[in-house]
Amino acid sequence: MSEFKTLLPKTGNAPAHVKDQGVINMVVSGEAAYNAKSGELLLLPEGEAKRRRLSGDILAALSEGCGYQTVNCGNDDAIFSLAERFVREWQDAATSFCEERGRNIRLLAWDTDEASRDAKARALMEAVTAALRGKTGGDGLTPSFVEEIREGNSRLFILAKGCGQGAIGSRPGFICPSCGNVKLPDSPLGYTPAQPGAGEPESRAADVETPGANTITELCDQLGVDVTRTIKAMLYIAYDADSNRRAVASFVRGDYNLSMNKLDRWLRGERGLTGLRSADKKELYELIGEVAGYCGPVGMPSDVVIVCDDSVIGAKNTVVGANRPGYHKTGCCHPRDFDPPIADIAQLTEGTPCACGGKYKAACVREMGRIETASLPSKPQEGIKLLSYRDKDGKHDYPSAIIGELSVEKILLAVR
Numbered sequence: 001m002s003e004f005k006t007l008l009p010k011t012g013n014a015p016a017h018v019k020d021q022g023v024i025n026m027v028v029s030g031e032a033a034y035n036a037k038s039g040e041l042l043l044l045p046e047g048e049a050k051r052r053r054l055s056g057d058i059l060a061a062l063s064e065g066c067g068y069q070t071v072n073c074g075n076d077d078a079i080f081s082l083a084e085r086f087v088r089e090w091q092d093a094a095t096s097f098c099e100e101r102g103r104n105i106r107l108l109a110w111d112t113d114e115a116s117r118d119a120k121a122r123a124l125m126e127a128v129t130a131a132l133r134g135k136t137g138g139d140g141l142t143p144s145f146v147e148e149i150r151e152g153n154s155r156l157f158i159l160a161k162g163c164g165q166g167a168i169g170s171r172p173g174f175i176c177p178s179c180g181n182v183k184l185p186d187s188p189l190g191y192t193p194a195q196p197g198a199g200e201p202e203s204r205a206a207d208v209e210t211p212g213a214n215t216i217t218e219l220c221d222q223l224g225v226d227v228t229r230t231i232k233a234m235l236y237i238a239y240d241a242d243s244n245r246r247a248v249a250s251f252v253r254g255d256y257n258l259s260m261n262k263l264d265r266w267l268r269g270e271r272g273l274t275g276l277r278s279a280d281k282k283e284l285y286e287l288i289g290e291v292a293g294y295c296g297p298v299g300m301p302s303d304v305v306i307v308c309d310d311s312v313i314g315a316k317n318t319v320v321g322a323n324r325p326g327y328h329k330t331g332c333c334h335p336r337d338f339d340p341p342i343a344d345i346a347q348l349t350e351g352t353p354c355a356c357g358g359k360y361k362a363a364c365v366r367e368m369g370r371i372e373t374a375s376l377p378s379k380p381q382e383g384i385k386l387l388s389y390r391d392k393d394g395k396h397d398y399p400s401a402i403i404g405e406l407s408v409e410k411i412l413l414a415v416r
């Protein structure tokens, strides 16, 4: 009887020039080798066995938790044709599929409307995150399910908190050291911050001369106010359905930044405006006159599209542009003096306040998977196919898709 040895080259030495703690752990424990030249992780028997277990656990969570059918078709077109072939008779059972492709798990699903599609997408991410949460410790594998707004759609990510810069799959994110919340730059913030001076009596609004104060820093210096007691304007251009240029004035509290991705989504959804872009001084002059450096939400010209961020809700005795060159208005209160449409349009930066009262800090996070949802066009497009069918009543189609991929390799690097 012969006995075979498993190739398990444990070593006390971390591979040279490798910053990824996940790679280091796998190499040291003999689960993988690393080709520094190509950046490839070479899975050895123990590492591969672990990958197969992980992949199996995730596929099981998807099928048991969300009804995803595990198939082996090899490509998206083949899965699409499966759905097309069986959807009439099997309905929901033929609209959600997952399959292992190399070191990834591909996800494809369709749904009848955007609300149920989004609910389905969230349920999927929750199920995967929950399945991973059971895995023990190591390189900060506390999987977080994080949303980000991009190109008019939301993308959902599964991220591992904290990995070194340069780690495989690392991307810039933010972590709140107080509560552990994880966000990406354009993630929804989902709360309204506390306002300074909330208990103060409301002052009277008054115009004050602020010569040359066309930046927030200069304004705060001139008036001796904290940046949280100011509201700043960001001006852009967007286009209506007839390609007419419209000026867009967006406002955030002085210590917040604006997310063009979130603003773009709001403009598309709420005002039917597209093509959001920055504007130069000359253009702004043409559209709103000489007040560009002194724009405020009180008394903007009526043809300007206005939206304020959640961070201005309940602002008290704050400083805003007076829409008059060289002037600002002090003592302004929301909603007494201005009551514009409000939306979450802020971008996270170092120091953005968290709902818990802490402040977000920049950190690298490891992207382990993402799904994108898409409202499908009326005809097939590259990468997205339109699945539709009519039931006996002639009313039932699947105009919305969920397309995603989980990287079992990156999950493996985060698991110990």
Ligand SMILES: [Zn+2]
Pocket (backbone or CB within 6 Å): 176, 177, 178, 179, 180, 181, 354, 355, 356, 357, 358, 359
């Ligand atoms: Zn927090």
